[in-house]
Structures are given as C-alpha cells and as structure tokens.
Amino acid sequence: MSRLRARILALGLTLVVVGALSVSMLPVTYAASEYDCPGQKLAALTFDDGPSAYSDQILDALRDHGAKATFFMNGYKMWSYPDAVRRMAREGHQVANHTYNHPYLAQCTDQQIRQELDATAQVITSLTGLTGTGETGFYMRPPYFSYNERVLAAAGVPVVWCTVDSSDWKYQSADRLVSYVSSQLQDGGIVLMHETVKSTAQGLGRLIDTLKAQGYELVTVDELFWRRGITPQPSTYYTSAPNTGINRCARALYFDESKLDTHWAYESICYVKEKGLMTGNAYGEFTPNFPLTRGMFVTILGRMEGVEDAGVDTGFADVPQGHYAAPYVAWAKEKGIMIGTGEGFFGVDRPITRQELAVTLARYGTMRGLEPEPFDLTAYQDHEQIAEWAKQGVADCSALGWLKGVGENFEPLGNTTRAMGAVILQRLCESTFPGDSQE
Numbered sequence: 001m002s003r004l005r006a007r008i009l010a011l012g013l014t015l016v017v018v019g020a021l022s023v024s025m026l027p028v029t030y031a032a033s034e035y036d037c038p039g040q041k042l043a044a045l046t047f048d049d050g051p052s053a054y055s056d057q058i059l060d061a062l063r064d065h066g067a068k069a070t071f072f073m074n075g076y077k078m079w080s081y082p083d084a085v086r087r088m089a090r091e092g093h094q095v096a097n098h099t100y101n102h103p104y105l106a107q108c109t110d111q112q113i114r115q116e117l118d119a120t121a122q123v124i125t126s127l128t129g130l131t132g133t134g135e136t137g138f139y140m141r142p143p144y145f146s147y148n149e150r151v152l153a154a155a156g157v158p159v160v161w162c163t164v165d166s167s168d169w170k171y172q173s174a175d176r177l178v179s180y181v182s183s184q185l186q187d188g189g190i191v192l193m194h195e196t197v198k199s200t201a202q203g204l205g206r207l208i209d210t211l212k213a214q215g216y217e218l219v220t221v222d223e224l225f226w227r228r229g230i231t232p233q234p235s236t237y238y239t240s241a242p243n244t245g246i247n248r249c250a251r252a253l254y255f256d257e258s259k260l261d262t263h264w265a266y267e268s269i270c271y272v273k274e275k276g277l278m279t280g281n282a283y284g285e286f287t288p289n290f291p292l293t294r295g296m297f298v299t300i301l302g303r304m305e306g307v308e309d310a311g312v313d314t315g316f317a318d319v320p321q322g323h324y325a326a327p328y329v330a331w332a333k334e335k336g337i338m339i340g341t342g343e344g345f346f347g348v349d350r351p352i353t354r355q356e357l358a359v360t361l362a363r364y365g366t367m368r369g370l371e372p373e374p375f376d377l378t379a380y381q382d383h384e385q386i387a388e389w390a391k392q393g394v395a396d397c398s399a400l401g402w403l404k405g406v407g408e409n410f411e412p413l414g415n416t417t418r419a420m421g422a423v424i425l426q427r428l429c430e431s432t433f434p435g436d437s438q439e
C-alpha cells in the first residue's frame with residue numbers, strides 16, 4: 001500500500017470526511033454555498049408582441065452578449081417567423097404565451113380567454129415540440145396588462161408581469177432603454193421590452209453588458225423562479241422573484257442525484273466516497289456538476305497531507321482566521337504550491353481553472369519527489385492558449401496522466417467539476433510516489 005493511500009485510510013478513520021468537498025465538518029455557511037450562489041443577482045429580460053423582423057437581431061445580441069430571455073409571443077405572428085421561434089427554443093430561451101390575437105382579456109369571455117391561450121400554445125408546440133414550462137403550461141402575459149381575477153382563473157397558467165416596464169415602444173431610443181432599465185432594475189426583477197421595437201434590438205447588447213457589469217446574470221423567467229425557490233402555480237400572478245433566502249446556482253449545474261449511477265464519473269465518485277475523501281453535502285447530495293473551487297481543492301490536498309491548523313495568518317483578505325480553508329491555504333502558500341490571485345486575495349471561492357489545477361498538482365508532485373517525463377504540449381490544439389506560467393505544470397500533469405485533454409484541446413481556462421475532481425483524486429491516490437513503500 002502506498003504511503004499516500006495509507007495516510008488517506010488513516011485520515012478516513014479519524015476525520016471521517018476529508019476536504020472542503022465534504023460539508024458535515026465545515027461551517028454551515030459553507031454548506032449553504034453548495035445550494036446558494038452568494039450575492040448572485042438575477043434578472044429576467046422579457047420581450048412581448050413577437051416574433052418580428054427584429055427577432056433574429058435580438059437573438060444574436062442575446063447569444064453574443066451571453067443572456068437568456070423569455071419571449072411572450074402572439075400566435076398569429078408565429079406563422080410568419082417560424083424559424084425565429086424554433087431558434088428561441090433551440091438556444092435555450094423561454095417561449096411563452098401572449099395570446100393569439102392580442103385582445104383585452106378582461107373584456108373576453110372565459111371561453112375566448114381559453115381559446116386565445118390554447119391556440120398560441122398549439123402553435124408553439126407544432127413549431128418547437130415544447131408542451132409548456134414545467135408542470136404548468138406556457139406562462140402567460142396578458143396584453144395591455146388587461147387582467148382580473150376572472151382572467152387569472154380562466155387562464156389556468158402562471159401569469160407574469162414585470163418590475164421594470166421599459167416603455168421602449170414609446171421612446172424608441174436605445175440610449176434611453178439602457179439608462180432607464182439599468183437604473184431601475186433590482187435583484188429578482190423582470191424587464192418588459194418589445195420584440196417589435198427596432199431601437200430595442202439595437203440597444204440590447206449594450207443593455208446586457210451594462211447589467212452584467214452591475215453583477216446581474218440574465219436568465220429566463222422559469223430559471224429565475226426555480227433559482228429563487230418559487231414553483232409557479234396556475235392562475236397565479238407574478239411580478240418578480242427577489243432573494244428571500246433561496247438563491248440557487250444555475251440549474252445546469254445540478255444533477256439528478258437519484259440517477260448518480262448514470263453519471264460518467266460514477267466509478268470515481270464511488271471511489272472517493274468510499275475512501276471518505278469527498279462526501280455529500282449537508283443535503284446528502286454529491287452535486288457532481290458543481291465547480292471545484294480553489295478553496296475546495298487546496299483543502300483536499302492539505303488534508304491528504306495531514307496538514308493541521310497551525311493558526312497561521314494566511315495573509316489573504318478572503319481567507320481570514322477561522323475560514324474552513326485557512327490552514328490549508330497557509331500550508332500551500334508556505335510550500336509554494338498555491339499562491340494568491342493578486343491584490344491580497346487567494347480567490348478562495350473562485351472555480352479553479354484547469355491550468356491553475358495543473359500547476360498546483362505539478363507542484364504537489366514535485367514536492368512528493370516526482371520527476372515527470374517531458375511532454376510535448378503541441379499535442380493540444382489550443383496549446384497556444386495555455387499561459388506561460390502554466391506550461392510546465394500542464395506538461396507535467398499530462399505526462400503523469402493526472403490531467404487529460406478535452407477532445408483535442410486542453411481548455412486551460414475551463415473549470416473543473418466536483419466529478420472531475422473525484423477522477424483526478426483517484427488518479428492521484430493510485431499514483432506511486434518516490435519513497436512509497438510498496439506491498
């Protein structure tokens with residue numbers, strides 16, 4: 001048995017769980033971060049009255065500037081722009097219902113209200129194959145905000161209004177759109193714009209950049225509700241989704257834990273769980289697709305090495321005394337395995353990039369006495385994107401088989417998931433280090 005493995009087994013007995021990836025021995029605030037994206041501001045951009053001749057320009061801006069949106073559309077227009085509707089669905093936007101003919105719903109009979117919504121739902125389904133949002137059918141926004149209790153009851157789906165009405169149709173000004181929306185928007189807010197306004201299509205990219213600079217992540221209404229713990233109900237009216245204590249990370253990061261045995265990294269996940277290296281979070285979930293942070297990784301390494309809390313000041317503003325990662329950050333700094341990200345910060349909650357991981361692992365290997373074979377980095381098509389300071393580390397880890405390419409590339413700026421962390425940890429544990437006693 002290798003020294004490392006023996007040490008891990010011993011640690012498994014004494015610590016039960018090892019590493020920041022396990023939560024049970026860590027402060028509650030850490031457990032929360034598994035489910036909460038601390039400080040993450042969310043907002044939903046919505047467009048009414050489409051599709052239109054501007055749909056593609058709007059979709060281009062959303063794609064190029066990195067935002068998802070929700071489109072409340074009129075059924076009668078969708079036959080004219082079927083490709084735009086399909087593109088919305090394909091590119092991860094939310095397709096929603098703004099009635100077929102854009103009537104004043106408060107003046108319609110119950111039967112007319114249902115016909116207006118059903119007809120549009122049928123067009124969306126025939127164009128995209130979508131059958132609704134969640135369990136509730138397509139969300140609806142009433143034209144002219146004409147609604148009352150009877151409309152709500154007849155609609156039978158969640159009804160969505162807004163917190164910031166841009167009045168873009170009235171002002172027809174990209175500058176005004178950017179300045180007004182960015183000054184009015186608050187966390188959890190829903191912005192109403194129109195898919196039919198040229199200046200909105202023109203100003204959208206700038207608006208997205210401005211909001212992102214303010215810290216917003218721009219998501220669909222459906223995603224906004226889910227991340228704030230809201231399960232929309234039929235015949236219920238919503239205007240916003242502020243953070244009332246639930247602020248989940250992006251839905252794409254979550255994995256159905258009941259199907260963990262279908263995850264590509266399941267074998268490694270079992271391995272690290274059995275060894276007690278990584279366990280579930282406070283909710284009993286492994287969250288394999290969550291990013292591995294710098295703090296988590298240094299903690300795993302430090303605990304594998306049996307680092308104890310020496311009460312040393314890390315010197316990093318974001319890793320004060322008492323922080324879960326403080327002993328390990330201090331150790332890694334002293335050993336020169338991991339240094340800060342500059343300006344006095346360690347970047348403890350930042351996802352670790354693949355090239356940072358490579359450099360850290362390579363330094364760890366060197367510390368353990370390894371001398372990796374030379375490795376030709378041109379084996380990776382994107383080798384020119386690897387930072388100068390990371391090249392040796394990437395080469396060493398590649399030679400050791402600790403890190404492998406992603407297809408033809410190394411993806412130096414890509415992140416690592418907890419699942420990938422489990423795989424790497426298994427490779428590390430199964431490596432032979434000089435001085436290990438062999439059995």
Ligand SMILES: [Zn+2]
Pocket residue numbers: 048049098102142143144
């Ligand atoms: Zn409208």
